[in-house]
Amino acid sequence: MSGSRLFAHQFRSDLVRFWRNPQSRYFTVLLPIVFLVIFEEIFKGTTIVDGQRITITTFYVPGIMTLGIISASFVNLTQAVVAQRESGELKRLRGTPLPTGFVIGSRAAVGVVVAIVMSALLLAIGRVAYNVPIPYSTMPGLVIAVIVGAASFACIAFAVSTRIGTAEAAAPATNLAVLPLYFISGVFVPEGQIPKFLHDIATVFPVEHLAQAVRGPFIHTHGAGISTTDLLVIAAWGGAALLIAARTLQLSPRTS
Amino acid sequence: MSEPVIHVHGLRKSYGEHEAVRGIDLEVARGEVFAFLGPNGAGKTTTVEILEGYRSRDAGEVSVLSEDPASANRRWRSRVGLVLQSCTMPAELTVGELVELYAGYYLHPRPTAETIELVGLTGQRDARTRALSGGQLRRLDVALALIGDPELVFLDEPTTGFDPSARHHAWEVIADLRDLGKTIFLTTHYMDEAQTLADRVAVIVAGEIVAEGTPETLGGRDRAISDISFVHPAGTALSELPDELTSVAQVRDGRVHIAAVEPARSLYALTRWALENDRELGDLTVGRPTLEDIYLQLTEAQEQPR
Numbered sequence: 001m002s003g004s005r006l007f008a009h010q011f012r013s014d015l016v017r018f019w020r021n022p023q024s025r026y027f028t029v030l031l032p033i034v035f036l037v038i039f040e041e042i043f044k045g046t047t048i049v050d051g052q053r054i055t056i057t058t059f060y061v062p063g064i065m066t067l068g069i070i071s072a073s074f075v076n077l078t079q080a081v082v083a084q085r086e087s088g089e090l091k092r093l094r095g096t097p098l099p100t101g102f103v104i105g106s107r108a109a110v111g112v113v114v115a116i117v118m119s120a121l122l123l124a125i126g127r128v129a130y131n132v133p134i135p136y137s138t139m140p141g142l143v144i145a146v147i148v149g150a151a152s153f154a155c156i157a158f159a160v161s162t163r164i165g166t167a168e169a170a171a172p173a174t175n176l177a178v179l180p181l182y183f184i185s186g187v188f189v190p191e192g193q194i195p196k197f198l199h200d201i202a203t204v205f206p207v208e209h210l211a212q213a214v215r216g217p218f219i220h221t222h223g224a225g226i227s228t229t230d231l232l233v234i235a236a237w238g239g240a241a242l243l244i245a246a247r248t249l250q251l252s253p254r255t256s
Numbered sequence: 257m258s259e260p261v262i263h264v265h266g267l268r269k270s271y272g273e274h275e276a277v278r279g280i281d282l283e284v285a286r287g288e289v290f291a292f293l294g295p296n297g298a299g300k301t302t303t304v305e306i307l308e309g310y311r312s313r314d315a316g317e318v319s320v321l322s323e324d325p326a327s328a329n330r331r332w333r334s335r336v337g338l339v340l341q342s343c344t345m346p347a348e349l350t351v352g353e354l355v356e357l358y359a360g361y362y363l364h365p366r367p368t369a370e371t372i373e374l375v376g377l378t379g380q381r382d383a384r385t386r387a388l389s390g391g392q393l394r395r396l397d398v399a400l401a402l403i404g405d406p407e408l409v410f411l412d413e414p415t416t417g418f419d420p421s422a423r424h425h426a427w428e429v430i431a432d433l434r435d436l437g438k439t440i441f442l443t444t445h446y447m448d449e450a451q452t453l454a455d456r457v458a459v460i461v462a463g464e465i466v467a468e469g470t471p472e473t474l475g476g477r478d479r480a481i482s483d484i485s486f487v488h489p490a491g492t493a494l495s496e497l498p499d500e501l502t503s504v505a506q507v508r509d510g511r512v513h514i515a516a517v518e519p520a521r522s523l524y525a526l527t528r529w530a531l532e533n534d535r536e537l538g539d540l541t542v543g544r545p546t547l548e549d550i551y552l553q554l555t556e557a558q559e560q561p562r
Binding site: 006009010013016017020021087088089091092094095096097098099252253 | 308309310330331333334336338340342344345346347348349353357358360361362363400404
């Protein structure tokens with residue numbers, strides 16, 4: 001099999017496994033949709049973001065898209081990598097002719113692809129159910145934000161996986177990392193309602209910058225919609241994580 | 257004679273202060289079933305993982321299929337099949353899907369259906385792996401090791417945790433592999449497994465090979481030292497036995513074993529002692545020591561001084 005066919009062969013199988021896994025289906029696919037509906041139904045009116053007055057419905061579409069991207073490319077991916085490592089599957093695969101880069105790259109690609117599909121799905125639900133306009137003029141900026149965000153969070157997933165020793169610890173550890181950040185990074189709560197010191201803490205981490213980068217194209221519909229600074233911060237996190245992962249990624253189970 | 261499939265000379269590996277493998281030599285010929293025995297912590301897994309290309313070594317020569325496993329490439333990997341100790345399978349895939357997936361990794365895979373048939377899982381082909389029993393999972397593991405049509409197969413404790421019928425089925429599969437001309441490197445805790453399957457056996461204890469040979473000749477098993485054994489009479493010390501027997505007697509698993517060079521003479525001394533002292537020799541047997549007896553003697557003798 002040629003390299004690209006071999007990668008596609010592995011990717012197809014990883015995608016099937018993602019979809020057949022109940023945890024993936026409920027937490028990564030269904031939960032962001034439920035969150036979008038709940039937030040859109042509960043909160044009404046307008047809010048001020050980046051000095052612009054926007055409707056709450058418009059606020060929550062990019063907010064929950066951010067959550068959807070991180071769920072797929074970070075939370076779910078970290079859990080999958082730790083589970084595959086601890087079950088001995090990665091070790092077994094290393095004993096086959098399949099290049100290790102394909103094993104890791106294929107599973108990362110599933111996270112990125114699901115992140116993109118979830119973004120599109122949430123965008124469509126926002127348009128159909130809550131009349132949130134799709135930002136056609138700034139679409140390139142939105143697409144870039146989604147892809148850079150998903151790829152960077154996938155790198156962070158591999159780095160974080162090296163710090164988690166058991167499959168049981170992966171879900172609480174990843175959720176504990178992102179849930180508080182969602183609240184202080186303008187995903188669940190508009191920035192203006194967050195105390196300054198909490199928001200200052202949030203700006204250190206990539207969640208806030210991804211939320212900004214995804215929201216920008218919905219608010220600033222006249223320019224390119226690309227928030228260069230935010231994307232650079234996210235990419236820097238991703239790059240640093242990739243370096244850590246490349247140096248410390250383990251394929252053999254910790255517990256043996 | 258053709259080049260050996262596995263050639264190891266002076267292999268050493270330490271973890272910090274602990275010397276796990278202390279300069280061992282091994283040779284496995286093409287088509288041979290080689291059993292590698294040893295207690296836990298003896299350096300067995302370390303050695304196997306070096307041969308499989310999972311671990312680096314500190315010193316020594318290692319050649320597996322004429323290449324150094326430490327610099328294993330894809331071509332070499334496609335010639336080697338591995339059954340590791342753990343056997344967790346992706347729960348979301350069926351047996352057929354998983355075997356197809358692995359077939360795609362190899363340059364010249366065996367036919368999928370035939371391989372599933374070989375390990376006796378044809379009836380489970382469309383079942384998700386989570387529906388399989390422990391024995392079936394292990395056989396699926398074997399199928400994944402064979403799908404690339406390897407020349408050399410490593411089986412690391414392939415039947416640990418099996419019930420007797422599953423073990424016998426697994427033995428049939430391994431015997432089939434030998435008939436296909438594969439070279440098999442087997443590690444096991446079970447002496448009957450080595451006895452049934454192996455052409456040659458090596459025993460590693462505390463990082464050193466303490467015996468090597470066929471199951472029939474290992475540790476002088478063929479040199480006609482008979483094993484006289486009986487149920488250990490309650491309250492009897494070995495020192496009460498006749499003088500000529502105490503030095504060659506051992507208690508194992510509630511039985512007294514006497515390693516007798518001249519069984520007729522030893523039996524005469526034993527039975528005379530029993531009659532004179534009014535002792536019963538329950539379940540008295542005379543036989544050649546089993547491979548397990550030899551193995552226990554070897555491992556206990558080596559481990560005691562430490």
